[in-house]
Amino acid sequence: MRRLPVAHRRAKNRVLGAAVAAAALLIVAGTAVLTSGTASAEQGAALAATAGCGKTPTLRDGTYTIQSGGQARTYILRLPGNYTSSQPYRLVVGLHWLNGSANDVISNGFYGLQQRSGNSAIFVAPQGLDAGWANTGGRDVTLVDDILRVIENDLCVDTSQRFALGFSYGGAMSYALACARPTVFRAVAPIAGANLSGCSSGSQPVAYFGIHGIRDSVLNISMGRTIRDTFVRANGCTAQNPPEPTQGSGSHITTAYSGCRAGYPVQWAAFDGDHVPLPVDRNASSSWISGEVWQFFTQLGSTTPPSSPTPGPSSPGPSTPPGDAACRATSTVNAWNNGLTANVTVTNTGSSAINGWTVAFSLPAGQTITNGWNATYAPTSGRVTATNVSYNAGLAPGASVSFGFQATHTGNSGPPTAYALNAAACTSG
Numbered sequence: 001m002r003r004l005p006v007a008h009r010r011a012k013n014r015v016l017g018a019a020v021a022a023a024a025l026l027i028v029a030g031t032a033v034l035t036s037g038t039a040s041a042e043q044g045a046a047l048a049a050t051a052g053c054g055k056t057p058t059l060r061d062g063t064y065t066i067q068s069g070g071q072a073r074t075y076i077l078r079l080p081g082n083y084t085s086s087q088p089y090r091l092v093v094g095l096h097w098l099n100g101s102a103n104d105v106i107s108n109g110f111y112g113l114q115q116r117s118g119n120s121a122i123f124v125a126p127q128g129l130d131a132g133w134a135n136t137g138g139r140d141v142t143l144v145d146d147i148l149r150v151i152e153n154d155l156c157v158d159t160s161q162r163f164a165l166g167f168s169y170g171g172a173m174s175y176a177l178a179c180a181r182p183t184v185f186r187a188v189a190p191i192a193g194a195n196l197s198g199c200s201s202g203s204q205p206v207a208y209f210g211i212h213g214i215r216d217s218v219l220n221i222s223m224g225r226t227i228r229d230t231f232v233r234a235n236g237c238t239a240q241n242p243p244e245p246t247q248g249s250g251s252h253i254t255t256a257y258s259g260c261r262a263g264y265p266v267q268w269a270a271f272d273g274d275h276v277p278l279p280v281d282r283n284a285s286s287s288w289i290s291g292e293v294w295q296f297f298t299q300l301g302s303t304t305p306p307s308s309p310t311p312g313p314s315s316p317g318p319s320t321p322p323g324d325a326a327c328r329a330t331s332t333v334n335a336w337n338n339g340l341t342a343n344v345t346v347t348n349t350g351s352s353a354i355n356g357w358t359v360a361f362s363l364p365a366g367q368t369i370t371n372g373w374n375a376t377y378a379p380t381s382g383r384v385t386a387t388n389v390s391y392n393a394g395l396a397p398g399a400s401v402s403f404g405f406q407a408t409h410t411g412n413s414g415p416p417t418a419y420a421l422n423a424a425a426c427t428s429g
Helices: 006-010 102-107 136-154 169-180 221-234 289-298
Strands: 019-028 031-037 062-068 071-078 089-095 121-126 157-167 187-191 207-213 252-256 266-271 311-314 327-336 339-348 354-362 368-373 376-378 383-387 400-408 426-428
Touching: 062 136, 071 102, 071 136, 089 136, 089 169, 089 289, 102 121, 121 136, 136 157, 136 169, 136 368, 157 169, 169 187, 169 221, 187 289, 207 221, 207 289, 221 266, 266 289, 327 354, 339 354, 368 376
Parallel strands: 089 121, 089 157, 157 187, 187 207, 207 266
Antiparallel strands: 019 031, 019 327, 031 311, 062 071, 071 121, 252 266, 327 339, 339 400, 354 383, 354 426, 368 400, 376 383
């Protein structure tokens, strides 16, 4: 593997400063009450279908061009051989190394995961500018946002099962995605990564599997330990110095951290080797990377832990006791320059199944919805009502569904505020 050039090793990488806000909407038979609180990645989001579910797809295996941040960018898509729009799939983003390409990720089978997947995942390999992931001004995080939006509008994706991994600069970019999009990606696996693509926040938990060679001559293993420890802290794990193999042993040691928050494990694998994407233990015929990473990803299942946002002061509005709520909605907002994305999870907190839900909110002045998924929106600014679509109307007790939208703003990127509905928010059925 080619050594990274000095300019790359010294580059200051700036990540998009995503403004993250969270709110909890308590919806009670005709009344919605907003309470603000600390953002939490524990969204309680069960398997949530995307707009592409039940839809005849237009996307196929191939290379696609997309406009992102005012530039033409490309990515390569690989679908399961037996793809059907009636089944939500995992989605895996594979990121190439410096002076590598999306084609290289295709060639190594997304670091071996494609073969492991057994047709259970959709794979996407974006192409970095200048064959790298400088993420200047957050451009590469935005690219991934834009790619996911296109894919999920056309294909059926389980939104609680999005993953990212990459080697070297690609590992750095997967770390940046964990920092900037903790409620989008369920887990990441940086291989020989470092903080090269920036880290926006890094304070919310994401399942994390760091992999690094003890003799890495390009990105020293200390750099991998540093980014690992970001999520040791964020995930509430017990700090430790996990064992690492001795030089010349030709082996690797994988350690699972203890004390981590339920649903947010951290693993660390150190191997006796240099800067390589698919290390092989002595006397082994193939790399252990794909098996261990796939097991780490798939152990998480199609759900995330329940929400426990910190309560805050209520905005003006009705004050119906939360205990009577039949539905609860939690939301997060990620903003940039003049745009934002909002993601909302609706949970049936009652004891009976519901058949139809509505979430009502007011957008701050200057915000306008440009597109959305998993709900219909009317109107697109001011007081907005989001209503279920045909495939996600039903919610069993305790079940959840997620929807979201992208909006422009003129400076106020704050979260939505609630207003009282004139009709029931949930319909029993």
